[in-house]
Structures are given as structure tokens and as C-alpha cells.
Amino acid sequence: MDEKSIQELNRIIRTSKHIVFFGGAGVSTESGIPDFRSKNGLYNQHDVKFDRYSPEYLLSIDCLIDHPNVFFEFYRQKLNTAGIEPNRAHYKLAEMEKAGKLDGIITQNIDGLHQRAGSRNVQEVHGSTLRNYCMKCHEKYPYDFIFKSEGPIPKCPKCGGMVRPDVTLYGEGLPQTAWIESKRLVFRADCLIVGGTSLAVQPAASLAYDFSGENLIIINRDRTSADRNAALVFHENISEVLDSIELEE
Ligand SMILES: [Zn+2]
Known part of the structure; x- marks a missing residue:
């Protein structure tokens, strides 16, 4: 400089x-958080499992609604900022x-x-990955809820609705x-x-x-x-x- x-x-x-x-x-x-768009960023890490989806799709509202299993697997693998x-x-x-x-x-x-x-x-x-909420009853859940929940799709203990991160997805x-x-x-x-x-x-x-x-x-x-x-x-x-x-x- x-x-x-x-x-x-x-x-x-x-x-x-x-x-x-x-x-x-x-x-x-x-x-240590990868940049989404740089050469070694999130979008260019080749993960066989997600290969048939575009990175934008994996972080889209359509994916969350239509293929929640895929969405949460990708989310848990790539967006955990613990540590x-x-x-x-x-x-x-x-x-x-x-x-x-x-x-x-x-x-x-x-x-x-x-x-x-x-x-x-x-x-x-x-938005923030540290906030989560139930899509049905809007109850809020702590930052680690999605990462600690059991089963492929995080469910609201109160109403059974799907719990999602309070982040802006593609299409929102x-x-x-x-x-x-x-x-x-x-x-x-x-x-x-x-x-x-x-x-x-x-x-x-x-x-x-x-x-x-x-x-x-x-x-x-x-x-x-x-x-x-x-x-x-x-x-x-x-x-x-x-x-x-x-x-x-
Ligand atoms: Zn709920």
C-alpha cells in the first residue's frame, strides 16, 4: 500500500x-468462510452429490420448497459457521x-x-444463518437448530412445520x-x-x-x-x- x-x-x-x-x-x-463466487469459492467446490443442481438452485426458495432434503443437506454441509x-x-x-x-x-x-x-x-x-424460524407458526429457533436437528428436514417441535434459516434465498x-x-x-x-x-x-x-x-x-x-x-x-x-x-x- x-x-x-x-x-x-x-x-x-x-x-x-x-x-x-x-x-x-x-x-x-x-x-475461513469461502467466497461464493471466487475461484475456490462455494460455487466451484465440486461435490458429486450436488453436481446435477446449479449452486443458485441449491440456495433458492424453489429448492427449499420442492427438494427440502437436498436443500438442507447442502446447507448443513456448506453453511455451518460454528468454530x-x-x-x-x-x-x-x-x-x-x-x-x-x-x-x-x-x-x-x-x-x-x-x-x-x-x-x-x-x-x-x-439475512443471517444465526436465526431460524418455523415457516408455519413463525416460532424462532436458535442458530444451531438446523445443524443439530435430527432427520433430513428440521421440524418445528411446536407445530411440525419446516424450520428454515432467516436468510435471503435466490428468488426471494x-x-x-x-x-x-x-x-x-x-x-x-x-x-x-x-x-x-x-x-x-x-x-x-x-x-x-x-x-x-x-x-x-x-x-x-x-x-x-x-x-x-x-x-x-x-x-x-x-x-x-x-x-x-x-x-x-
Ligand atoms: Zn411451528
């Missing part, structure tokens, strides 16, 4: 009044919020790692409250840091284009379509860049 960009990053952080972080899979890869810990990027963002330098986080990740690192205002636009709309709160955060922000996302997934990615504040900062390993609108672009490791932010005591 060049010294000039770091200085400029710190100048922007110091002078901004409403900073918001908008993040994607790249924030969690250092914790996974927040990394330096998560902790730095939590520190920034505590220091009054971050209004909130908007995340496309479903792993709950920001909250575990201590962040309070976290808008999960794709985004959770309204989180989406509205995210829009509100971006609208108010004078600095938006976009990190660890290639801005490929809509409508979530549209948040980066909605931003009309002063400084857009992009931190992502690869180029993104919003790079040319940014005040600063880092094609580097996200926690290294965040670590170079100096917070005043």
Missing part, C-alpha cells in the same frame, strides 16, 4: 462525520463504531461475525427493515467504504451507486464497476487497509 493513499484515507476518515461500511464476502474470507471467528477487519470496524467513527455496517454476509466482533448497528441485507426479496435502514444509512453518509465485494449481486450492490456523498472508498482484491466513481481505491487485503486507519484516543 502506498503511503499517500494511506494518508488520504486517514484524512477522509478524520474529516467525515457519517461513515458507513458496506461489505461482502471478502470481509469474511480471512475467517469460525471474526478477523481483524471485523474487529477494526467494531472499534471504529465505538470511537464514533462509523454510523453502521451494511453486510451481504450471513455469518453474524460483525456482531460477534462487537459491532452494534449491523444491517444484514441477506430482501428483508424490508434491513433494506430500508441500509438506504437510510447510505443517504446520510458523507463517506461510504465498500469492502470485500465485487458489487455483482443485485439489488444489494445498488447501494454503492445510490451513494451521493463526498467520498466513496473501495477496498477489494479485484476491480469493481464502481472504482471509477471512487475517491480512493485499494486493490488489497481488506484487514490490512482497515488496520492502517488511525483512530484518535
